[in-house]
Amino acid sequence: MTERRMEIIQSAIKCFSRKGYFSTSMQEIAEDCGVSKGLLYKLFDSKEDLLIQVFESNHKRMFEKARTIYLDKTLVPREVFKQSILIELEGMFENKDFFNILYKSLPKENNKEIQALSKRTRAAMLSWHKKLLLDAYQEEAEPIIWDLTVTLQGVIKEYVQLIVQEQKPANLHRIAEYIVDTLDATVEKHSDKQAVLTKELMEEYETYQFDLEPLERHEQLEKLFRQLREQIVSLPRPERSELGDAINLMEQEVKEEKPREFLLQALLTYLKQHVETIGTLEQIERLL
Incomplete structure (x- = not known):
């Protein structure tokens, strides 16, 4: 999912939660995430389509x-x-x-x-x-x-x-x-x-078959780092950029043959201080 689509989904979640689905307009969602109404309709066919993707995105992430x-x-x-x-x-x-x-x-x-x-x-x-x-x-x-x-x-x-x-x-x-x-x-x-x-x-x-085969460690870490990036998309650009750099550095370090534990711990501590929800970070910490 692109960063722009994720930003719109996060804005839709906030608006739907605050005012309810029926009382929220696509214009309000566009204004909340700083995009034009035309772009919103280019990425999502309708308000119902946006709601469906909100549900599917959160469901999949859990x-x-x-x-x-x-x-x-x-x-x-x-x-x-x-x-x-x-x-x-x-x-x-x-x-x-x-x-x-x-x-x-x-x-x-x-x-x-x-x-x-x-x-x-x-x-x-x-x-x-x-x-x-x-x-x-x-x-x-x-x-x-x-x-x-x-x-x-x-x-x-x-x-x-x-x-x-x-x-x-x-x-x-x-x-x-x-x-x-x-x-x-x-x-x-x-x-x-x-x-x-x-x-x-x-x-x-x-008859419903639920597929939850365990991913390999590197696959799971990739997904968790992607989730971290999704969690910071709504932050102001300077803060988002700094946190993004920290996430990139951590992701690069875990791929090393001998990751530096002190660096990983320092990055985890820094991110925990600046990311509002730390569940994803705690999962990364368990895997490390």
Whole structure:
């Protein structure tokens, strides 16, 4: 995705979050990111097209972050489960403006594209959570996998409502630990009982295949550096230029045969002080 398109998407997120989809005009989005309305329509067919790309961009980014956990082969399944939930919570917390859009009016009625996007997003989330549970509990979870899946998704949704919409200062690490403890107890108590949501009942979601094959370390780092650059596109040009230079230097250093640890640590510290959301930096630090 080009830098200009990313800037427009970030402006759209801010405007949609602040005023709602229906009350936001393309002119306002163009003014917010400093481009002409003509250029906006050259890059996006319509306001609905822009909204769809906002959703797809954020959705894709969250799942790409989750891949980092699968690179660490030392983690036991339960810890992978907990860390994956934590990454999901962090992503939602760091993208408050985007998730505010989800709670405002969206043009779902009589709009086939938005309806299809909503269904794809829901199917992907269900499939992702199902995968987490099967990886963590394996055959114990299989008989009641869809009951566990909707339980997990419902709990996460309510926590997101509290920490994003109501701005409750909850500790994300403790939330992730509590969720895993709760699922541990649920699996232990209900794995030998008859499922409420059978595979036949969930057939339309059974056919959705979620692809989350772990990327190689260098591929994951490339994606994370790209995400960092996307996060700074809305900053003033001088600050964006300085941070961009630091990102470029770090990316170049990690490709060296023997990266200088002191330099990488100094760059991480500098970036953490100047980048508003540091989740991406923390993932890079884990990989290093």
